[in-house]
Amino acid sequence: MKTKNKHAGKKLYKYRFLYLLALPGFVYLIINNYMPMVGLVLAFKNYSFAKGMLHSPWCGIHNFTYLFNSKWAKIMFRNTIGYNLLFLVLGNIFAIFVAILLGEIRSERAKKTYQTLILIPHLVSTVLIGYLVFAFLSYKNGFINMSLLEPLGKEPVNWYTEPKYWPFILTLVQMWRSFGFQSIVYFATIIGFDKSYYEAAVVDGATTWQQISRITLPLLRPTVIILVIMALGRMFASDFGLFYQVPMNTGTLYSATTTIDTFVYRAMMQDHDVGRSLAAGFLQSILGFVVVTIANSVVRKIEPESALY
Amino acid sequence: MKKRWIALFLAAMTVSLAACGNSGGSAAKSGAPAASGTVDSSAAEGGSSGAVQASADPSDWPVIRAEVSAFTDTLEQKDAVQDALNQYLVSINAGVQCEMVPLAFGDRSTQLTLMLTDADNPIDLFGWRFYSSVSDLVKNGQIISLEKYRDVYPDLWKLYPETVYKTCQINGEQYSMPGADSFGNYQVYALRKDLAKEIGVDNLAGTKITREQYEDILAKAEAAHPEMAWEGETMVWPYMNVDNLGDTNALGVLPDMGVDQDKIINYYSSDEFKDYVEMCKGWADKGYIIDDPLNTQRIGTTLVTNNQIGGYMFEAYNIEYAESLMQAQIPDYEMDIFQLTDPHCTNSCVYTGWNISSICKNPDAAMKLLSLMMTDENVSRFFTLGVKGLTYVVDDKGIARYPEGKDANTDGWNLGAPWFYPNQCLSIPFNTDYTGYYTDMKACWTDPNMKYSKAMGFIFDTTPVYDQYTACTAIVAEYRDALMLGQVDVDEYLAKFNDELNKAGIDQVIAEMQKQYDAFLQENGK
Amino acid sequence: MAGKGRGFQVFSNVILTILCFCTVMPFVLLVSSSLTSDATIAVYGYSFFPRQIDTTAYRYLFLSGSKILKAYGMTFLVTGIGTTLNICCTMAMGYLLSKKDLPGRAFLSFFIFFTMLFNGGMIPSYIVWSQLIKVSDTIAGLIFPNLMLSAFNVILMRTYFTTNIPNELCEAAEMDSDTQVGILFHISIPLSKPMLATLTLFSALAYWNDWINGLYYLVRKKDLYTIQNVLNSMQNNIQFLRDFSSASSLGGFAGSIPTLSVRMAIAVISIVPILAIYPFFQQYFVRGIVIGGVKG
Missing domain, CATH: 1.10.3720.10 (MetI-like)
Incomplete structure (x- = not known):
C-alpha cells in the first residue's frame, strides 16, 4: 500500500507540469458548467427577482406539478423525443448510405468535391438557416409558392400557419444541415478499414453489394453504437435555433415546434417565470443523464468494447 | 476503485457548489437588502423622507440607469445625449445622474429579464409597455412600491385624471407611474385620398360612419382594386366593444367597453366573438386582408407605401391627430380618415407606465429622475428627441424635424417613440403639421364626454388561478391570431379553441376574476 | 471497396451530385436575393437568378454601414x-x-x-x-x-x-x-x-x-x-x-x-x-x- 502511494506520488510529480497546463481548463469547467448547476435548486423555488437566487422562497415540487398539469408537458416531451428519434434513425441510415457511396467513388477529385460541398450546411448558423427557410417558404414571395406551386397551377400554401407541415419541414432542414457531417464521420471510419478484407472478398468474387453488407456494415457497428449512445444522451435536448428561429417563433406552429428548450426559453422570456422554466430544464438534464447511463450499461453488457465509459 | 472516484467526484462537486453558493450569496446579499429595505421602508424607516439631498460634488451623485427605446441595436448618439442630459442635471442641481441604456425592441424582452436578475449591475428605471404588466411585475418581484413618494412628489399624482393612476396600482399601492397619453381613443379607418375619390366616398371623410357604411367602402374599394388588400392591422379589435380589463389575452371581458358593467363574461365563447371572427373570415375570403398575415409585418404604413393595401384601421383620439400621424408615417400618399367608433377609456388605454426595479440600489434617486422625466420639459426631451441641433431641429412652427440629411436610419437617436416615455406631452410634436398634437392630447384628460370603463384600475391578480391562467394564455397565443385574421375555418377552429380553453380551466379564471371584480367594486364604493 | 460494377459508380456519382446540388441551392437563392431589389422580390418572389442585378444592398453595407x-x-x-x-x-x-x-x-x-x-x-x-x-x-x-x-x-x-x-x-x-x-x-x-x-x-x-x-x-x-x-x-x-x-x-x-x-x-x-x-x-x-x- 505504502509503495503504491509512493508510486502515485512519483507519477504526480512526473506529470506536475501537465496538470498545471490543464488546470485552466478544469477551472473553466467548474465556472462554466458546475457552478451554474447550483441554480438547479431554483426549480424547487418560487423565484422572485427582488430576492434573488438564494433568498427566494421554496415551493417544493409545485413547479413540476404545474408542468405536468399543462398541456405543454405532453407536447414538448412528445416533440423533443419524437424529433430526436426521427433524426437519429433517418440521420444515421442516410449518413451511412452517403458514406458508402462516397467510399465507392474512384475519382479522387470528385470525392473531394463531394465531401467539401455536402459539409457546407454544417458551417452556417441557425439564424442564417432561418433566413434561408423563409426565402423558400414565405407565403407571398417564397420560392416554393411563387416558382413551384404557381406554375403548376396549385394554390399557394400558408406554410407558417399550418403545424401539420412542420414535422416534415423541420426534419428536412435538420437532414439538410447535418447529413454531410454525419456522412463524413462514417466515411472517415470506412476509409480506415483494413483493405485486405476487401481484397480477399474481390478474390472470392464478391459483388459490391456483398462487400457492403458483409464487410462494411459489420465493421461500422462500433461507430454506430457510440454515435447512438451519444445521441441518446441528447434525447431530451433539442437544437434551440432549429425549433425557435427556423419557424420564426410563430404562435400557430407551437404544437409542432415546442420542444423542452423552446418552452424553457419562452417560459423565461415571455412569462418571466424562472422557477418553471428551470423545472423543465432540470427534468431535461436528469432524464438525459438517466438514459445515457442505462444505454451505456446495456452496451457494456452486450459489447463491452463499445461502451462509452 | 470505481466507488472511490465517484466519492471523490461528489466531494469535488460539493466543494465547487459550496464555493459558488458563497459567492452567489454575497452577490444576492449586496442587492437584496437594498431592495427589501425600500419595499418595507415606508413602514420601517420613518426617518428617510425619500427625497434626494444633492451633495456639493456632482461626481458623488448616484447614477441611475434608465432604458431608452431603440429599433436598431445601437444608437450612435447615445453618449452625446447622455452627456447633455447629465450636464443639465448638474445645472439644476438634481442630485442624480443618468446612464441611458438603449434596448432594441426585438431583444428587449430577453435583455431586460436578464438585467433584472443582475443585482450588481441593476437597471433602475424601465417602462412596462411591450414587456409585461404592472401586476406581473409586482408578482414576480421585479418592481417596488412608489407609495412612499406620494408625499415627496405630490404633483406627480395630479398630472392625469385620478382614475388613470388606479390602473397602475395593486391593492391601492402605486407601483408604476402611468405614461401620458390621451387615455381614450376611438377607431378610425384611413383610406388613400385618391382611392376614396375614385370610389366616391370622399364626402364621408372626417365624419363618423356606421359599420354598414364601412363595409360598403371596403366592398367598393375591393371591386375597384382587387389586387390590393384593405386591412393592415385588424388586431386593433375594431368593433369588439369590450373592455379586456387591461390584458390582451382577454380571458374575461366586460361588454360595452365596461361602461357601468358588473358582469365579466367569457368573450371567446360568446356570439359576438363568433360574429366578429366570421366577419374577419369573410373579409379574408373577400381579399380585404393581406396574404399570409400571420407571418407578414402587417405595418399599415409600410403596406400602404408598398401599394399592397389601400387603407387600414387604427386608434386615434381625434381626426386631426389621425391625419397628422398619416402625414408623418406615409409621406407618399394623402389619407382620408373615417371615424368608426365612439371614444372610450379602459385599462388598456393606459399604454405604459414607468417603474423602479426591485434591484435598484438607490430608489430615492431613481424616483427623483423619474419625477424629472414626468415634469421637467428639458429632461423629458433628452429622452424623446435627444439633443437639439444634433439629433433634431425645430422648425418655425415649433415642430421637431430630423436635422438636414438625416433620417430614421442615420439619425443616431430614436425620435419615433415619444409615447414610450413617462410624459410625452412635455415634448414637441415630431414630423407633423399638427401643432396641437400634445395640447389636444392633454385636452382629452378633461373632456367631459369621455366615457370611462367601470373597471378602471381593476387589475386581475392571477395568482389564485395561475396555472389555469398561464395554460389559457398559451392557448390564446396559439389559436387567436389565426382566427382573428380569418385564416382558418371558423366553426371547427373556434370550437377547438373553446374546447382547449375549457380544458385549461377558463371558467375558473373567470369565476376568480368576477370574485375579485366584485371586491374591487365594493372597495371603490361603486 | 473496389467494386467492379461500373453501374454502381454511375449510381454513386449521380446521387452525390444531386445531394451536392441540394446543399448548395439555398445559398444560391440567398446570394441571388441579396442582388435583387426589394421591389422585384415583392413582385416575382425569391428566385435563383436575379432578373436584374442590383448592388444597392452591398453599396449600402460598405459605404454607409460602418x-x-x-x-x-x-x-x-x-x-x-x-x-x-x-x-x-x-x-x-x-x-x-x-x-x-x-x-x-x-x-x-x-x-x-x-x-x-x-x-x-x-x-x-x-x-x-x-x-x-x-x-x-x-x-x-x-x-x-x-x-x-x-x-x-x-x-x-x-x-x-x-x-x-x-x-x-x-x-x-x-x-x-x-x-x-x-x-x-x-x-x-x-x-x-x-x-x-x-x-x-x-x-x-x-x-x-x-x-x-x-x-x-x-x-x-x-x-x-x-x-x-x-x-x-x-x-x-x-x-x-x-x-x-x-x-x-x-x-x-x-x-x-x-x-x-x-x-x-x-x-x-x-x-x-x-x-x-x-x-x-x-x-x-x-x-x-x-x-x-x-x-x-
Whole structure:
C-alpha cells in the first residue's frame, strides 16, 4: 500500500507540469458548467427577482406539478423525443448510405468535391438557416409558392400557419444541415478499414453489394453504437435555433415546434417565470443523464468494447 | 476503485457548489437588502423622507440607469445625449445622474429579464409597455412600491385624471407611474385620398360612419382594386366593444367597453366573438386582408407605401391627430380618415407606465429622475428627441424635424417613440403639421364626454388561478391570431379553441376574476 | 471497396451530385436575393437568378454601414482569440488525460464527461458569468461563456492522442530527458495536425456562428456586437413588429428596419469567410474525425 502511494506520488510529480497546463481548463469547467448547476435548486423555488437566487422562497415540487398539469408537458416531451428519434434513425441510415457511396467513388477529385460541398450546411448558423427557410417558404414571395406551386397551377400554401407541415419541414432542414457531417464521420471510419478484407472478398468474387453488407456494415457497428449512445444522451435536448428561429417563433406552429428548450426559453422570456422554466430544464438534464447511463450499461453488457465509459 | 472516484467526484462537486453558493450569496446579499429595505421602508424607516439631498460634488451623485427605446441595436448618439442630459442635471442641481441604456425592441424582452436578475449591475428605471404588466411585475418581484413618494412628489399624482393612476396600482399601492397619453381613443379607418375619390366616398371623410357604411367602402374599394388588400392591422379589435380589463389575452371581458358593467363574461365563447371572427373570415375570403398575415409585418404604413393595401384601421383620439400621424408615417400618399367608433377609456388605454426595479440600489434617486422625466420639459426631451441641433431641429412652427440629411436610419437617436416615455406631452410634436398634437392630447384628460370603463384600475391578480391562467394564455397565443385574421375555418377552429380553453380551466379564471371584480367594486364604493 | 460494377459508380456519382446540388441551392437563392431589389422580390418572389442585378444592398453595407463593418471585425477578432484559447485548453486537457498511468485519470475523465450531460440552464449561467466573473459589456462576454471549452472536443483530443501517438516514441523521448511538456510540443502536437485542424474548425465555427453571448452579455455595449448578433437583432425586431403590429404608433419604425436585400447581403457576407477558409481545413478533416470519432 505504502509503495503504491509512493508510486502515485512519483507519477504526480512526473506529470506536475501537465496538470498545471490543464488546470485552466478544469477551472473553466467548474465556472462554466458546475457552478451554474447550483441554480438547479431554483426549480424547487418560487423565484422572485427582488430576492434573488438564494433568498427566494421554496415551493417544493409545485413547479413540476404545474408542468405536468399543462398541456405543454405532453407536447414538448412528445416533440423533443419524437424529433430526436426521427433524426437519429433517418440521420444515421442516410449518413451511412452517403458514406458508402462516397467510399465507392474512384475519382479522387470528385470525392473531394463531394465531401467539401455536402459539409457546407454544417458551417452556417441557425439564424442564417432561418433566413434561408423563409426565402423558400414565405407565403407571398417564397420560392416554393411563387416558382413551384404557381406554375403548376396549385394554390399557394400558408406554410407558417399550418403545424401539420412542420414535422416534415423541420426534419428536412435538420437532414439538410447535418447529413454531410454525419456522412463524413462514417466515411472517415470506412476509409480506415483494413483493405485486405476487401481484397480477399474481390478474390472470392464478391459483388459490391456483398462487400457492403458483409464487410462494411459489420465493421461500422462500433461507430454506430457510440454515435447512438451519444445521441441518446441528447434525447431530451433539442437544437434551440432549429425549433425557435427556423419557424420564426410563430404562435400557430407551437404544437409542432415546442420542444423542452423552446418552452424553457419562452417560459423565461415571455412569462418571466424562472422557477418553471428551470423545472423543465432540470427534468431535461436528469432524464438525459438517466438514459445515457442505462444505454451505456446495456452496451457494456452486450459489447463491452463499445461502451462509452 | 470505481466507488472511490465517484466519492471523490461528489466531494469535488460539493466543494465547487459550496464555493459558488458563497459567492452567489454575497452577490444576492449586496442587492437584496437594498431592495427589501425600500419595499418595507415606508413602514420601517420613518426617518428617510425619500427625497434626494444633492451633495456639493456632482461626481458623488448616484447614477441611475434608465432604458431608452431603440429599433436598431445601437444608437450612435447615445453618449452625446447622455452627456447633455447629465450636464443639465448638474445645472439644476438634481442630485442624480443618468446612464441611458438603449434596448432594441426585438431583444428587449430577453435583455431586460436578464438585467433584472443582475443585482450588481441593476437597471433602475424601465417602462412596462411591450414587456409585461404592472401586476406581473409586482408578482414576480421585479418592481417596488412608489407609495412612499406620494408625499415627496405630490404633483406627480395630479398630472392625469385620478382614475388613470388606479390602473397602475395593486391593492391601492402605486407601483408604476402611468405614461401620458390621451387615455381614450376611438377607431378610425384611413383610406388613400385618391382611392376614396375614385370610389366616391370622399364626402364621408372626417365624419363618423356606421359599420354598414364601412363595409360598403371596403366592398367598393375591393371591386375597384382587387389586387390590393384593405386591412393592415385588424388586431386593433375594431368593433369588439369590450373592455379586456387591461390584458390582451382577454380571458374575461366586460361588454360595452365596461361602461357601468358588473358582469365579466367569457368573450371567446360568446356570439359576438363568433360574429366578429366570421366577419374577419369573410373579409379574408373577400381579399380585404393581406396574404399570409400571420407571418407578414402587417405595418399599415409600410403596406400602404408598398401599394399592397389601400387603407387600414387604427386608434386615434381625434381626426386631426389621425391625419397628422398619416402625414408623418406615409409621406407618399394623402389619407382620408373615417371615424368608426365612439371614444372610450379602459385599462388598456393606459399604454405604459414607468417603474423602479426591485434591484435598484438607490430608489430615492431613481424616483427623483423619474419625477424629472414626468415634469421637467428639458429632461423629458433628452429622452424623446435627444439633443437639439444634433439629433433634431425645430422648425418655425415649433415642430421637431430630423436635422438636414438625416433620417430614421442615420439619425443616431430614436425620435419615433415619444409615447414610450413617462410624459410625452412635455415634448414637441415630431414630423407633423399638427401643432396641437400634445395640447389636444392633454385636452382629452378633461373632456367631459369621455366615457370611462367601470373597471378602471381593476387589475386581475392571477395568482389564485395561475396555472389555469398561464395554460389559457398559451392557448390564446396559439389559436387567436389565426382566427382573428380569418385564416382558418371558423366553426371547427373556434370550437377547438373553446374546447382547449375549457380544458385549461377558463371558467375558473373567470369565476376568480368576477370574485375579485366584485371586491374591487365594493372597495371603490361603486 | 473496389467494386467492379461500373453501374454502381454511375449510381454513386449521380446521387452525390444531386445531394451536392441540394446543399448548395439555398445559398444560391440567398446570394441571388441579396442582388435583387426589394421591389422585384415583392413582385416575382425569391428566385435563383436575379432578373436584374442590383448592388444597392452591398453599396449600402460598405459605404454607409460602418456599423456592419465593425461587427464584421468583431466577429473575426472574437473567433481568433476564442479559438486560440479553446485549442490551447483542449490540447492541454486532452494530452493530460491521454497519459494512461495518470493518477486520477478516471475521475478527471468523468469530471469532463459529466458536463456533457448536466447543465444549470440559462439564468444560473448568466448569473455566474455576469455577477461572479463580471464579463458583461466587455469582449470577454463574447469569448468566455459556454464556447471556450467543449467536453466533446476534449474527449476527441484525448482519444486521438492515445490512439495515434505511439507510446514508444514518448518513452524514447523520456529517455532523451525530454520533459513531459517538451514531449507535447515536440512529438504529440506535430503528429496531431489533422485533429487540431478539425477541432480548430469546430471551435471557430462555434464562435463565428454564436449570437447568444452577445444578446446576453453585451446589453450596454452593443457596439461590440458581432455580425450574427446584428442579424439576429434584425430578425427579432421584425418578429416584434409582426407580433405587436397592432400598436399604430409603431408604424413610424418600419423605416428603421433595413430592407430585405440588405438583410440578405449581411447574411451573405457573414458566410463568405467561412466558405473561403474551410477548404484549407477540409483536407485534414476526414483524417481528424476518423480516429477521434471512434473510441480508442
